[in-house]
Amino acid sequence: MNSKYITTPIYYVNGSPHIGHAHTSIMGDILKRFSMMQGVSTLYSTGTDEHGQKIQQVIEQSGQSADDFLAAQAKQFRDLFDRCNVSYDIFVRTTDAGHKKLVQEVLQDLYDRGLIRKKEYTGLYCVGCEQFKTEGELDEQGRCKDHLTLPQKQTETNYFFGLEEHRQWLIDWLKGDDNLIQPESYRREILGMLTEPLEDLCISRPKSRVWHGIELPFDSDFVSYVWFDALLNYVSNIGVGHNRNFDYWWNNVTHIMAKDIIKTHIIYWPIMLKAAGLKPPKQYRIHGYWVGEGGQKMSKSLGNVVDPNEVIDHLGVDALRYYLTKGMGGNDAQISKDLIEATYNTDLANNIGNLHSRVLKFVEKRFDGKVPDAPVITDADRELQQYVAETARQIMDTVDLVTLPDAVKSILQMADRLNTHYNDAEPWKLAKDDSVRDRFLSVCYVMLDCLQMVFRVLYPIIPETAGKALVSIGVAAPGNRPEKVEFAPGTLQQGSSLGPIENLFPRIQ
Ligand code: MSP
Numbered sequence: 001m002n003s004k005y006i007t008t009p010i011y012y013v014n015g016s017p018h019i020g021h022a023h024t025s026i027m028g029d030i031l032k033r034f035s036m037m038q039g040v041s042t043l044y045s046t047g048t049d050e051h052g053q054k055i056q057q058v059i060e061q062s063g064q065s066a067d068d069f070l071a072a073q074a075k076q077f078r079d080l081f082d083r084c085n086v087s088y089d090i091f092v093r094t095t096d097a098g099h100k101k102l103v104q105e106v107l108q109d110l111y112d113r114g115l116i117r118k119k120e121y122t123g124l125y126c127v128g129c130e131q132f133k134t135e136g137e138l139d140e141q142g143r144c145k146d147h148l149t150l151p152q153k154q155t156e157t158n159y160f161f162g163l164e165e166h167r168q169w170l171i172d173w174l175k176g177d178d179n180l181i182q183p184e185s186y187r188r189e190i191l192g193m194l195t196e197p198l199e200d201l202c203i204s205r206p207k208s209r210v211w212h213g214i215e216l217p218f219d220s221d222f223v224s225y226v227w228f229d230a231l232l233n234y235v236s237n238i239g240v241g242h243n244r245n246f247d248y249w250w251n252n253v254t255h256i257m258a259k260d261i262i263k264t265h266i267i268y269w270p271i272m273l274k275a276a277g278l279k280p281p282k283q284y285r286i287h288g289y290w291v292g293e294g295g296q297k298m299s300k301s302l303g304n305v306v307d308p309n310e311v312i313d314h315l316g317v318d319a320l321r322y323y324l325t326k327g328m329g330g331n332d333a334q335i336s337k338d339l340i341e342a343t344y345n346t347d348l349a350n351n352i353g354n355l356h357s358r359v360l361k362f363v364e365k366r367f368d369g370k371v372p373d374a375p376v377i378t379d380a381d382r383e384l385q386q387y388v389a390e391t392a393r394q395i396m397d398t399v400d401l402v403t404l405p406d407a408v409k410s411i412l413q414m415a416d417r418l419n420t421h422y423n424d425a426e427p428w429k430l431a432k433d434d435s436v437r438d439r440f441l442s443v444c445y446v447m448l449d450c451l452q453m454v455f456r457v458l459y460p461i462i463p464e465t466a467g468k469a470l471v472s473i474g475v476a477a478p479g480n481r482p483e484k485v486e487f488a489p490g491t492l493q494q495g496s497s498l499g500p501i502e503n504l505f506p507r508i509q
Helices: 019-037 053-062 066-083 097-112 164-175 184-193 226-231 246-250 259-275 308-315 317-327 337-366 379-398 404-425 434-458 463-472
Strands: 003-012 041-049 090-093 116-126 131-133 152-161 204-206 219-224 253-258 283-287 290-292 333-335
Touching (some): 003 019, 003 246, 019 041, 019 066, 019 283, 019 290, 019 317, 041 066, 053 066, 066 090, 066 308, 097 116, 152 204, 152 219, 164 184, 164 259, 184 259, 219 226, 226 259, 253 259, 259 283, 308 337, 317 337, 317 404, 317 463, 333 337, 337 404, 337 434, 337 463, 379 404, 379 434, 404 434, 434 463
Parallel strands (some): 003 041, 003 253, 041 090, 253 283, 290 333
Antiparallel strands (some): 116 131, 116 152, 204 219
16 A cells, blocks of 8 residues: 555644644654655644534633634644644644535535434533533543533434444444554444444534534534534545545545544544445554643643643753653653653763764764775674664564554664664774774774664654754755665765764753
8 A cells, every 4th residue: 555644633722732732743743754754655634623612612702703713723733733843734624615615515415315313312411522421421420531520411402313323334344453443452442332322423513502613504503513523624634525536545544543532533433434435444543641740630730731832942842752752652651841851861862862973973073074984894783784774674664653662662772782882892992093994994884874774763753853863974864755765784875975963962951
């Protein structure tokens, strides 16, 4: 398969973007960059979810027009993602005209085919989740488990879309592909939800209560339910019905998200797609939640909120990207300014950054800014080069959202081994003895050759600094075209010019 379409959730704009939003969009970016380096043409979307009751409430409180308020909020998300070097191809806003049109087309089509029915319903609605909750989804005090607020009882006439008739198909589909959902535990969680009959999905809201949404094309007293609208961004982005390339991207879509929204994505969404005559998604990649140090939820009152912009101001964007990548697998993980700074110092400043600067500065002085020849390669050199190439290849072959922390660990091990090799080889001593000049050249060449492989495989994770490191070694950083990167010993061109050498990660006291 030579195309890949990666999506993040689109984020609610009722507040400012936070570390969790930055996390998912950075992870999508990293997966996109790896995918391009595998030679796969990759499309990547992120964006903002701008309709619904929750956002209506903040628009009303803001005293601004909806358009002005939403544009300013969406800009905050876009600005943060730009600062985070998120190389999205599409930044969707659900208030975009093209998206609205598609949502209305899908609604009209389902309605015309008798798949949408009007009825009265009483349920417990959590505005935070923008979802009706079943008793089993509430805690012992009857509160939403995510928002710890009591849902509101609502009786309303609305439009509904039947899910139960698709339940068995959904179960079979989920069981039929072991690689569909990672980590596997989330597939089990969803299959657990599917042991009970599925209630009809309420896909409308009366305008008397929610005016801020996409009007139903067949009843102007109602707007679309925000999740029905939001999920469709994944297909409106690539122009379903309007774009000949639709299948090219849709055939291989990966949805990434945190564990909070798997029900909407893995139960409602494939059923909506099936009803609309479209294939279900190819992959779901789920991560956990960032929580404060000690495992507490981040909150302003506890003062443990980590502001991504502050981290970037203090330590640079790659300190943030690196911490997020190393620390988060499928489960919850802890974050604080102190933890980020400590990891920055240990891994980036003292290990990777220090290795880069000691080797590059040394070599630059000795060889007039050129990559030396390698006349005497020993078995130990060859073994080191092969180990680095093999490790980098292995990372490229197995990289996935859930395995990213393992990739970082392998990279750190490579850096450790290079540091040790360099210490053992003692090139500063060889430099003083002309009779071992050939050996001296070779030690330096091998270090540079290995370093360029390390920085190429680090590039998707920390593109800004790895890019600078590659330039310093005289190697072009991966561009933004899909190009398969090969890792093999000896690919660094002898005699080529080194670039400017910067201290990649100055140590923070
Ligand atoms: N608008 C819906 C999604 C619609 S997608 C068709 C929504 N928005 S949200 O603003 O609440 O974003 C939820 C997503 O933000 C999570 O799934 C995750 O990707 C990210 N995160 C929000 N808080 C997070 C953490 N504390 N930690 C990690 N990621 C988190 O749900």
